[in-house]
Amino acid sequence: MLxxxxxxRVVDRDELARLYHQMYLIRRVEELAARAxxxxxxxxxxxxxxxxxxxxxxVAAACRSSDRWITGYREHGQAVAKGxxxxxxxxxLYGKATGASNGLGGSMHIFDAxxxxxxxxxxxxxxxxxATGVAWALKRLGTQDVAVCFFGDGATHQGAFFEGLxxxxxYKLPVVFIIENNFYAMGTxxxxxSAVTDLYLRGAGVGMAHEQFDGFDVETVRERVGAALxxxxxxxxxxxxxxxxxxxxxxxxxxxxxxxKDGELEExxxxxxxxxxxxxxxxxxxxxxxxxxxxxxxxDAEADDAAHFADSSPEPSVENLYDYTYVSPR
Amino acid sequence: MIPMREAIRxxxxxxxxxxxxxxxxxxxxxxxxxxxxxxQGMLAEFGPDRIVDTPIAENGFTGLAVGxxxxxxxxxxxxxxxxxxxxxxxxxxxxxxxxxxxxxxxxRLPIVFRGPNGHAENLASQHSTAVExxxxxxPGLKVxxxxxxxxxxxxxKTAIRDDNPVIFxxxxxxxxxxxxxxxxxxxxxxxxxxxxxxxxxxxIVVWGKHVHTCLKAAESLKADGISAMVLDxxxxxxxxxxxxxxxxxxxxxxxxxxxxxxxxxVAAEIITRIQESCFDLLDAPVLRVTNRxxxxxxxxxxxxxxxxxxxxxxxxxxxxxxR
Numbered sequence: 001m002l003x004x005x006x007x008x009r010v011v012d013r014d015e016l017a018r019l020y021h022q023m024y025l026i027r028r029v030e031e032l033a034a035r036a037x038x039x040x041x042x043x044x045x046x047x048x049x050x051x052x053x054x055x056x057x058x059v060a061a062a063c064r065s066s067d068r069w070i071t072g073y074r075e076h077g078q079a080v081a082k083g084x085x086x087x088x089x090x091x092x093l094y095g096k097a098t099g100a101s102n103g104l105g106g107s108m109h110i111f112d113a114x115x116x117x118x119x120x121x122x123x124x125x126x127x128x129x130x131a132t133g134v135a136w137a138l139k140r141l142g143t144q145d146v147a148v149c150f151f152g153d154g155a156t157h158q159g160a161f162f163e164g165l166x167x168x169x170x171y172k173l174p175v176v177f178i179i180e181n182n183f184y185a186m187g188t189x190x191x192x193x194s195a196v197t198d199l200y201l202r203g204a205g206v207g208m209a210h211e212q213f214d215g216f217d218v219e220t221v222r223e224r225v226g227a228a229l230x231x232x233x234x235x236x237x238x239x240x241x242x243x244x245x246x247x248x249x250x251x252x253x254x255x256x257x258x259x260x261k262d263g264e265l266e267e268x269x270x271x272x273x274x275x276x277x278x279x280x281x282x283x284x285x286x287x288x289x290x291x292x293x294x295x296x297x298x299x300d301a302e303a304d305d306a307a308h309f310a311d312s313s314p315e316p317s318v319e320n321l322y323d324y325t326y327v328s329p330r
Numbered sequence: 331m332i333p334m335r336e337a338i339r340x341x342x343x344x345x346x347x348x349x350x351x352x353x354x355x356x357x358x359x360x361x362x363x364x365x366x367x368x369x370q371g372m373l374a375e376f377g378p379d380r381i382v383d384t385p386i387a388e389n390g391f392t393g394l395a396v397g398x399x400x401x402x403x404x405x406x407x408x409x410x411x412x413x414x415x416x417x418x419x420x421x422x423x424x425x426x427x428x429x430x431x432x433x434x435x436x437x438r439l440p441i442v443f444r445g446p447n448g449h450a451e452n453l454a455s456q457h458s459t460a461v462e463x464x465x466x467x468x469p470g471l472k473v474x475x476x477x478x479x480x481x482x483x484x485x486x487k488t489a490i491r492d493d494n495p496v497i498f499x500x501x502x503x504x505x506x507x508x509x510x511x512x513x514x515x516x517x518x519x520x521x522x523x524x525x526x527x528x529x530x531x532x533x534i535v536v537w538g539k540h541v542h543t544c545l546k547a548a549e550s551l552k553a554d555g556i557s558a559m560v561l562d563x564x565x566x567x568x569x570x571x572x573x574x575x576x577x578x579x580x581x582x583x584x585x586x587x588x589x590x591x592x593x594x595x596v597a598a599e600i601i602t603r604i605q606e607s608c609f610d611l612l613d614a615p616v617l618r619v620t621n622r623x624x625x626x627x628x629x630x631x632x633x634x635x636x637x638x639x640x641x642x643x644x645x646x647x648x649x650x651x652x653r
Contacts, residue, residue: 122424129396129397325470
C-alpha cells in the first residue's frame with residue numbers, strides 16, 4: 001500500500017459537510033440533466049455519473065487546484081468536482097453559447113482551462129496517453145503539479161491505455177491514472193470484458209505502483225488518492241488506482257440497463273456514497289437532520305439555478321462557426 | 331548545397347535553440363541519430379529531455395505529444411514512416427485536430443508530425459503508403475510537403491511556430507537530395523504555391539518528391555513543343571487556390587499529380603475546385619496522375635507499374651493537349 005500523504009489534514013466536520021454538499025450537488029445536477037434530456041433540451045449522448053459521486057469529490061478533495069484533470073465522456077460529475085461552475089457545465093449540455101465550450105463540445109467534451117479541467121474525450125482510452133503527455137509537460141516545465149486521468153473499466157482493454165501506462169512509467173511522470181470500475185463497459189459486465197477482473201493488476205505488467213479500493217466512502221477516496229498524489233508528486237513515478245464504484249443509471253440516457261442482475265442495483269444502493277457520508281456526519285460529527293437538510297437545500301438551489309441559466313442562455317451564433325477550427329496567425 | 335535531411339535538421343535545431351518548450355520525440359531519434367539520420371547530432375546538443383527516444387508505441391507517444399502541447403509545450407513527433415502514423419491516427423485526427431475547436435479555443439495544439447511519406451524502393455505494401463489524402467481531409471490539420479531543401483527548411487520552421495497541428499510530409503528518396511539553403515534565417519508561409527518551372531500550354535499541379543518527376547516530364551515535353559508549367563503547391567492544406575486558378579487562366583489546361591490512390595484523393599479535390607471556379611477557362615478536362623489503384627507490390631517490375639513516372643505524366647499531359 002502506498003504511504004499516506006503526511007501533509008494531508010484529517011477531515012473535520014466542515015470539510016466533510018463540504019464534500020457531502022458537493023456530492024449531493026453533482027447528483028442533483030445529473031438528475032436535472034436527465035429531466036432536461038427527456039424534455040429534449042439536452043440532445044445527443046448524455047452519460048450520467050449518479051452513484052459515482054464519491055470518486056470525483058474524493059479525488060478533488062485530495063488534489064491541489066493546479067493539478068490537471070483529463071477524463072472520458074462520463075465527466076459531468078468530475079467537471080463540477082474540479083470547479084467548473086454548474087452553470088457553465090449545464091449550459092454546455094444544453095448546447096448554449098454560455099457553456100464551458102461555447103456549445104461546441106457538448107456533454108462529452110467539457111473543457112475549462114480556468115480550473116485545469118482538460119476535457120472529456122469520446123474515444124475510450126484516448127485520454128490515457130494524453131494525460132501522460134500533460135504529465136510530461138508538467139515535469140519538464142518544472143511544476144509540482146500532477147495530471148489525474150479518469151477512465152472506466154472498459155478503457156483498460158484499449159491499446160491506448162497500455163501504451164499510455166508504459167510511457168508514463170518509462171519516463172517516471174507525475175500522473176495518477178484512475179480506473180473507475182463501475183462494472184459495466186456500456187452493457188458488457190466486467191467478467192464478460194476481461195479475463196482478469198482485478199483491473200489494477202494491469203499496473204504490475206508495466207512496473208507501476210498499483211492499488212485497488214472501494215470508492216463509496218469519500219473519505220477513503222480522499223485518503224488513498226492523497227497517497228497516490230503524494231507518490232506521483234515526489235517524482236518517483238505514476239500510480240494506477242482502481243476505484244471500485246457503481247453507476248445507477250444506464251450507460252447513457254438511452255440505455256434502460258436491462259443487463260443487470262435482478263436486485264443488483266438495490267443491493268449496491270445500500271452503499272450509496274451520500275448515505276455513507278450522511279451517516280458519518282450524523283454519527284461522528286453530530287450533524288443534525290436540519291443541517292443536512294440545509295446542505296441539500298443549498299445544492300438544490302444551485303442545481304436549479306444552473307438549469308435555469310442554461311435554459312435561458314442564448315444559442316451559439318452560426319456566424320462564429322469557423323472561429324475555432326484553426327488558431328489564427330499571431 | 332546541403333541535403334534535405336540537413337535542411338530539416340537545421341530547421342529543428344534553430345527553432346529548438348530559440349524556444350526551450352520544443353522537443354523532438356520518436357523511435358530512434360536520439361541515440362541512433364534517426365532512422366534516416368535526420369536528427370544526427372541533436373542528442374549531443376539538446377540532451378535526452380529534448381531529443382527523446384520512445385518505445386514502439388505510436389499511438390502512445392502521439393497522445394503524449396497531444397497532452398504535452400495542451401500543457402504548454404511544442405512537440406515535434408517523428409514517425410519513422412507515415413505508415414506507422416496510422417497506428418496513431420486516432421490521436422492525430424480525433425484529438426490533435428479537434429481539441430482546439432471542441433474546447434472553444436481553450437487549448438492549443440502546436441505539434442508537428444513529420445517523417446517520410448509514400449513509396450521509396452521495394453518497401454512493399456505496408457511501408458509505401460502516401461497519406462496526404464488521409465490527413466488533408468480533416469479540418470483542424472495543416473498538411474505540407476516540401477520538394478527542396480530550401481522549401482523544407484522554411485516550411486518546417488513555419489510548421490514549428492504554428493499553433494495548429496501540422497502534418498509535415500518528407501520522402502525517404504529525397505533525404506540525400508541537395509539544394510541551396512541560405513545562411514540567413516527565412517520562413518516560408520503556408521498556402522503559397524511556388525512555380526518551379528514556368529510554362530504556357532498546361533499547368534502540372536504537384537507537391538513533394540513528384541515535383542521532380544514532373545520537372546523531368548516537362549523537360550521531355552519540350553521536345554514535343556509543349557510548354558508545361560510545374561506548380562509546386564507546397565502546402566496541401568491550406569491550399570493556394572489563387573495560384574492554381576491563375577495558372578489555369580494562363581494555360582487553360584491542367585494535370586494534377588498526386589502520389590497515392592486515386593479514389594477520394596487530394597487530386598480529386600483540386601480538380602473539383604478548378605472546375606467549380608475555372609470551368610469557363612478550361613480548354614480540356616482536367617486529368618490526374620496517381621498511383622495505380624492497388625496496394626503497393628514488392629517486385630521491381632510491379633512497383634514501377636504502380637508508381638508515378640515521368641513517362642506517365644508525359645502521356646497524361648499529351649492527352650490533355652489532344653496529342
